[in-house]
Amino acid sequence: MQQISAELEKRLGTAVEKMPPFPKSVQRVLELTRDINCRPKDLVEVIEKDPIITIKVLKIINSAYYGLTNKITSINQTVIYLGANTLKNLALSFSTVGILPNKNDAGFDIHHYLVSSLVTAGIVRLLGTQYAPGDADPTDCYVAGLLHDFGKVVFAVCMPEEFSQALALSANEHIPLHKAEKAVIGADHTVVGAMLVKRWQFPEPLVECIAGHHDRTQSSAMGECLHAADLIAERLGYDSNGRVSTERSAVVLAKRFGGDIDAVMAKLGDLSKIIDEAQMFSRSEGT
Amino acid sequence: MKFRFWGVRGSIPVPGPKTLRYGGNTTCIEVRGDDGTLIILDGGTGIFPLAQTLLREMPVKANIFITHSHWDHIHGLPFFIPLFIPGNTLRLHGAFNPVSGSGIEQVMGVQLQYSYFPVREAEMKAVIEYETLAIGQTVTVGDCQVTTTLLNHPVIDFGYRIECNGKSLFFTGDHEPYYNIYDPGDEAYAEYQALIEEKQAAVDDSMRGVDALIVDTSYTLEEYPGKVGWGHGYFDASIAMAQRVGAKRLYCTHHEPTRSDDDLEAVFAAVMARHAGQLNGLEVVLAREGLELEF
Numbered sequence: 410m411q412q413i414s415a416e417l418e419k420r421l422g423t424a425v426e427k428m429p430p431f432p433k434s435v436q437r438v439l440e441l442t443r444d445i446n447c448r449p450k451d452l453v454e455v456i457e458k459d460p461i462i463t464i465k466v467l468k469i470i471n472s473a474y475y476g477l478t479n480k481i482t483s484i485n486q487t488v489i490y491l492g493a494n495t496l497k498n499l500a501l502s503f504s505t506v507g508i509l510p511n512k513n514d515a516g517f518d519i520h521h522y523l524v525s526s527l528v529t530a531g532i533v534r535l536l537g538t539q540y541a542p543g544d545a546d547p548t549d550c551y552v553a554g555l556l557h558d559f560g561k562v563v564f565a566v567c568m569p570e571e572f573s574q575a576l577a578l579s580a581n582e583h584i585p586l587h588k589a590e591k592a593v594i595g596a597d598h599t600v601v602g603a604m605l606v607k608r609w610q611f612p613e614p615l616v617e618c619i620a621g622h623h624d625r626t627q628s629s630a631m632g633e634c635l636h637a638a639d640l641i642a643e644r645l646g647y648d649s650n651g652r653v654s655t656e657r658s659a660v661v662l663a664k665r666f667g668g669d670i671d672a673v674m675a676k677l678g679d680l681s682k683i684i685d686e687a688q689m690f691s692r693s694e695g696t
Numbered sequence: 697m698k699f700r701f702w703g704v705r706g707s708i709p710v711p712g713p714k715t716l717r718y719g720g721n722t723t724c725i726e727v728r729g730d731d732g733t734l735i736i737l738d739g740g741t742g743i744f745p746l747a748q749t750l751l752r753e754m755p756v757k758a759n760i761f762i763t764h765s766h767w768d769h770i771h772g773l774p775f776f777i778p779l780f781i782p783g784n785t786l787r788l789h790g791a792f793n794p795v796s797g798s799g800i801e802q803v804m805g806v807q808l809q810y811s812y813f814p815v816r817e818a819e820m821k822a823v824i825e826y827e828t829l830a831i832g833q834t835v836t837v838g839d840c841q842v843t844t845t846l847l848n849h850p851v852i853d854f855g856y857r858i859e860c861n862g863k864s865l866f867f868t869g870d871h872e873p874y875y876n877i878y879d880p881g882d883e884a885y886a887e888y889q890a891l892i893e894e895k896q897a898a899v900d901d902s903m904r905g906v907d908a909l910i911v912d913t914s915y916t917l918e919e920y921p922g923k924v925g926w927g928h929g930y931f932d933a934s935i936a937m938a939q940r941v942g943a944k945r946l947y948c949t950h951h952e953p954t955r956s957d958d959d960l961e962a963v964f965a966a967v968m969a970r971h972a973g974q975l976n977g978l979e980v981v982l983a984r985e986g987l988e989l990e991f
């Protein structure tokens with residue numbers, strides 16, 4: 410954990426409190442998805458209470474892809490048509506992207522951030538399944554990837570001036586964004602991101618994973634997958650508007666993945682499906 | 697028209713001495729129109745032995761209809777040998793996946809990735825075409841008409857009805873009979889029941905009066921309560937369905953992978969004993985590899 414002054418901690422705490430709560434419905438869907446035997450009626454109950462997820466799910470089932478002649482109007486009907494498993498996965502994909510602000514004053518590209526986070530999330534889950542089976546839950550891996558950079562959003566919304574200075578510093582001096590944040594603000598997005606997910610009452614391993622994702626000392630299986638995914642996403646052009654540090658990469662990559670970043674990417678093969686999915690989810694967020 | 701089973705096993709191939717009579721390959725059914733039109737239902741491992749017989753009738757024009765994207769229904773596709781020979785055409789049909797946002801091309805795409813298969817799609821010599829189908833859509837292939845019906849499985853599953861000059865068959869792919877997700881005391885129970893009955897009636901209509909009804913019958917009545925929500929049917933439900941829709945013959949398939957030939961025959965005998973005198977002319981058959989019907 411980085412050392413920060415009490416005064417800065419208070420400022421960051423205030424910023425975190427200004428962020429919207431993480432929707433309860435999303436929390437519940439995430440909880441339910443951890444249990445393979447979750448009861449469909451519990452899922453329906455959660456989703457029905459969330460008008461945004463409900464509208465999106467109904468939009469998909471009523472879309473031209475299926476050409477249904479009768480309009481589907483309820484989540485219960487959706488269970489009968491799509492099945493509880495498909496509904497669960499749809500809800501999860503929608504619910505996790507519904508918490509972003511529409512605009513910010515820091516010039517931070519929210520859409521690029523969102524696509525980057527979704528791409529990273531997909532890669533962390535893939536790495537977790539392939540390289541850390543049993544050590545890292547795939548759903549937790551996905552969430553870790555999705556939220557690891559959320560601290561940047563907190564900065565963009567609550568400290569727009571300082572954050573835009575940090576973005577400029579990182580670009581002009583060619584230094585990783587988290588170092589620029591530290592120079593300008595005094596703490597980087599890992600600190601504030603961890604504070605936020607803690608407030609959202611996420612499990613401790615996730616909080617630690619987010620807190621340590623640019624930190625050399627951190628080494629849970631999920632953390633290592635997140636680190637590697639971050640590097641891969643950056644290679645693919647999805648860098649969440651900020652360069653990733655590579656200081657500890659060589660050690661981590663060799664130890665868990667048995668090679669350098671090129672070798673890991675070669676083994677993963679074609680990632681275009683993950684990118685296509687990320688693009689689709691981020692578009693479905695727009696309208 | 698005629699059809700032949702090339703794979704009748706659910707979930708995973710199970711070769712070995714205990715499955716010699718019914719076969720260990722996963723789902724694949726060859727269907728022929730009166731004019732020889734080739735329709736292949738699902739691309740489980742049964743598609744591999746089928747493919748070898750097709751090398752005698754080049755150029756092959758194969759119309760493959762995928763019920764759903766689970767491995768046991770697609771993992772033979774990359775080994776469909778005609779794909780590697782110029783002049784052949786393969787047209788792959790199936791549903792849209794709402795979670796990934798992809799059409800039926802995804803079932804090839806995911807398998808032909810560098811780490812999992814040595815040949816890329818671009819390197820395959822045959823012409824590969826994709827047609828993502830809507831619910832209730834009918835496509836004409838040769839002298840056959842194929843119509844989709846959305847069934848009940850953890851992923852989107854299409855049942856297919858094939859008509860050819862007045863004869864017909866229906867294949868469910870994987871399907872679990874609809875069940876109420878609420879308990880009888882719940883407020884939503886009655887409303888949900890009404891919705892199920894409406895959907896069930898529409899599904900029944902799509903199978904009405906077929907000459908051959910081929911149904912996912914993975915479990916026994918006794919096993920089913922422990923498998924609710926897994927997306928598969930059981931003997932008694934398949935028989936009830938065949939009787940409701942007035943099918944002439946019922947073929948029970950997607951055999952549970954741990955069931956040996958002897959076990960399969962034993963559970964089937966018990967089911968038939970339980971239904972003795974109540975089948976009203978319905979013929980009930982256990983699907984096995986190599987079984988063929990011309991009608």
Ligand SMILES: [Zn+2]
Nearest residue numbers: 706707768870
């Ligand atoms: Zn199956």
Ligand SMILES: [Zn+2]
Nearest residue numbers: 764766849870
């Ligand atoms: Zn299946």
